[in-house]
Amino acid sequence: xxxxxxxxxxxxxxxxxxxxxxxxxxxxxxxxxxxxxxxxxxxxxxxxxxxxxxxxxxxxxxxxxxxxxxxxxxxxxxxxxxxxxxxxxxxxxxxxxxxxxxxxxxxxxxxxxxxxxxxxxxxxxxxxxxxxxxxxxxxxxxxxxxxxxxxxxxxxxxxxxxxxxxxxxxxxxxxxx
Amino acid sequence: xxxxxxxxxxxxxxxxxxxxxxxxxxxxxxxxxxxxxxxxxxxxxxxxxxxxxxxxxxxxxxxxxxxxxxxxxxxxxxxxxxxxxxxxxxxxxxxxxxxxxxxxxxxxxxxxxxxxxxxxxxxxxxxxxxxxxxxxxxxxxxxxxxxxxxxxxxxxxxxxxxxxxxxxxxxxxxxxxxxxxxxxxxxxxxxxxxxxxxxxxxxxxxxxxxxxxxxxxxxxxxxxxxxxxxxxxxxxxxxxxxxxxxxxxxxxxxxxxxxxxxxxxxxxxxx
Numbered sequence: 001x002x003x004x005x006x007x008x009x010x011x012x013x014x015x016x017x018x019x020x021x022x023x024x025x026x027x028x029x030x031x032x033x034x035x036x037x038x039x040x041x042x043x044x045x046x047x048x049x050x051x052x053x054x055x056x057x058x059x060x061x062x063x064x065x066x067x068x069x070x071x072x073x074x075x076x077x078x079x080x081x082x083x084x085x086x087x088x089x090x091x092x093x094x095x096x097x098x099x100x101x102x103x104x105x106x107x108x109x110x111x112x113x114x115x116x117x118x119x120x121x122x123x124x125x126x127x128x129x130x131x132x133x134x135x136x137x138x139x140x141x142x143x144x145x146x147x148x149x150x151x152x153x154x155x156x157x158x159x160x161x162x163x164x165x166x167x168x169x170x171x172x173x174x175x176x177x
Numbered sequence: 178x179x180x181x182x183x184x185x186x187x188x189x190x191x192x193x194x195x196x197x198x199x200x201x202x203x204x205x206x207x208x209x210x211x212x213x214x215x216x217x218x219x220x221x222x223x224x225x226x227x228x229x230x231x232x233x234x235x236x237x238x239x240x241x242x243x244x245x246x247x248x249x250x251x252x253x254x255x256x257x258x259x260x261x262x263x264x265x266x267x268x269x270x271x272x273x274x275x276x277x278x279x280x281x282x283x284x285x286x287x288x289x290x291x292x293x294x295x296x297x298x299x300x301x302x303x304x305x306x307x308x309x310x311x312x313x314x315x316x317x318x319x320x321x322x323x324x325x326x327x328x329x330x331x332x333x334x335x336x337x338x339x340x341x342x343x344x345x346x347x348x349x350x351x352x353x354x355x356x357x358x359x360x361x362x363x364x365x366x367x368x369x370x371x372x373x374x375x376x377x378x379x380x381x382x383x384x385x386x387x388x389x390x391x392x393x394x395x396x397x398x399x400x401x402x403x404x405x406x407x408x409x410x411x412x413x414x415x416x417x418x419x420x421x422x423x424x425x426x427x428x429x430x431x432x433x434x435x436x437x438x439x440x441x442x443x444x445x446x447x448x
Contacts, residue, residue, distance in 0.1 A: 018220070021303040023227050032376070033305050055192060063199070067216040069302045069309050069345065071337045073199070081196055085189060118306060125353035127306075128380075133373035137305050 002166050009159070010045065014061060017041055033137050035144035036110065038065070040152075042080050043109050046087020047096055048160035050167045058084035072124060079117045083109045096160070099153065106149045110142045213340045221299065221343060225313070228299050232440070291406070293327075293443035294318050299343070306373065308351040310334075312442055315342045323404050325445040331410035331433030332356070332398060333442050344444070349411065350376055350436055357402050358411055361395040363388065369396065369411060369430055376436045379412065381428040390417045396430050406445065 017037045025034040038061055046054040062077030070076070086109055094101050118134060121127045296314035314320050316339050326333040326346045334348040347354055350371040358369050358381070365388035369379040384390065394414045400407025415431040 018303075019223065019227060022224065022300055023231060025303075026301055034303065036303075036305075038303075051188070059196075059199075063212075064216055064220075065303070067213045068220065068300070068311070069304070069307065071345070071347075077199065078196060081192065085192070114306070117304070121306065121353065126355075128352045128355075128370045128372070130352070130373050134306070137373060141305055 006163055006166060010057065013041065014057075030140050030144050033140040033144065035148050036113070036141060037145075037148065038080065039083060039110050039113050040106060040145060040149055042083045043087045043090075043105060044156060044160060045163075046084045047091045047105075048163045048167075051084075051088045053167065054084035054088055055081060075117050075120045075124065078120065079113045082116060083113050086112065096157075099150065102149060102153055103146050106145050107142050110145050111138065114138050114141065213338070217340050217343050224300055292446040294320060294446065295441065295443055296320075296344075297441045298439060306352065308348045308371065308376070308436070309337070310346050310348060310439075312344050312346055312444075313342070314444065315340050315344050317341050319446060320344045320444050321447065324447060325405050325409070326442050327409060327445060328434045328439060328442050330435070331412065332405065333434055333439065335404050336444065346442070348436060349379060350432065356405060356411065357399045358396045359399045360388075360390070360414070361397060362391055365389070366399060366401075367396070367428070377432050378415065379430040379432060381414070381430050384426055384428065386423050390414060390428055392417060 021034065021037055025037075028034075042054065042058045042061065045057050049057075058080035059077060062080040063073060065076040066073040087105075090105050094105070096102065115138075118127070122129060294314055296312040296318070298310050299313045300311035302309040312326070320336060320339050322336055322339055324336045326335060332349055334346045334351070334354065336344045337347045338345045348371070349356055349369070352371045352373055354371045356369045356379075358367050359365070360367065365385055367381040367388075368383045369381050372378060372380050381396070392414055396411045396414060398405040398407060398409045398411060410433050412430045412432040414428050416429045418427050418429070420426050
């Protein structure tokens with residue numbers, strides 16, 4: 001029952017993020033650059049949930065975003081799944097209590113995701129490459145994502161530990177020994 | 178320990194193989210279209226209402242006016258309407274006469290040759306690096322892949338994918354977009370590409386060494402490439418950037434369409 005509730009809330013979060021991203025953040029930008037809340041969402045699930053959960057959620061989000069906005073499926077799907085894998089690796093090696101660590105994690109996965117998707121867009125859609133413009137947008141996006149994480153992380157941290165207790169239970173401590 | 182690591186590696190390999198299979202199979206035209214329809218049916222009703230609400234709040238100050246004002250306004254509008262209907266009948270007579278005169282003179286309206294389907298924008302790509310828009314007309318309205326999309330001011334882009342009720346449009350400012358154009362004064366050919374920097378500028382490249390660029394010159398589509406018809410207005414030359422090597426020089430084109438304020442579009446039917 002608790003697991004059903006957790007998944008229901010996570011799906012609801014995904015819908016809220018989608019509608020925020022496509023309606024609110026189209027207007028609320030920093031120098032015309034939007035944050036990418038889906039990266040933070042997948043990172044959150046990867047850190048607190050199980051690996052299977054992270055892979056399923058990242059695949060579904062990726063496929064839906066590709067179907068809605070892209071000509072072909074693949075760019076968001078592969079990008080999000082790789083973010084999920086990295087997030088599970090972060091979970092094994094770093095503490096989630098430090099806000100600085102979380103900020104670095106957000107920075108790392110945002111840079112990784114955008115470079116991967118930029119590279120795939122270049123291959124799939126013959127995108128015109130402008131390295132300096134890309135770096136400029138990426139830096140602003142990373143800052144925006146970090147600011148957003150600083151604001152929301154304390155609010156979602158408790159829910160994260162609730163998910164962790166439910167999905168990992170007695171495995172939480174054993175990984176440190 | 179070894180077995181655990183081996184299991185993890187196997188898990189990642191299996192995930193990657195499944196991903197590749199999903200990407201390959203889902204990109205077959207019929208499968209993609211089927212799933213696109215499902216996702217659209219799930220998301221678009223809410224998206225449509227949010228877009229409607231956003232447009233009402235942002236562009237219409239009468240949304241929150243009281244009922245008394247509306248009643249008075251309604252009465253006034255009814256009076257105005259009857260007067261307008263009378264003027265309309267008169268204007269229709271003049272219009273018929275005018276059209277006959279135009280035929281005599283051999284004039285045609287700017288896009289009068291094209292059959293168009295009107296639509297409005299319901300969604301924009303959430304990525305910072307892609308400028309794809311979604312419009313509210315699809316296969317049911319006669320929209321097909323590769324059809325040209327225009328607005329009153331000029332070229333918007335082309336349709337890249339269609340579902341029953343929606344269509345995705347790659348705008349000319351998208352970095353994957355590339356248009357063959359002609360400068361109106363000297364008819365020299367250029368290629369205009371979208372840039373990441375701006376929502377209102379294109380980069381004109383592959384300019385012939387003997388071409389004479391004029392600031393403020395109009396740029397229209399050349400008709401080459403098989404997607405865009407000839408003669409659709411793209412924008413005007415804003416700045417010319419000279420480089421050491423003349424073959425590398427480029428120009429910045431200011432788009433005729435203001436993509437930040439774009440709401441309604443017209444899709445040109447192929448036939």
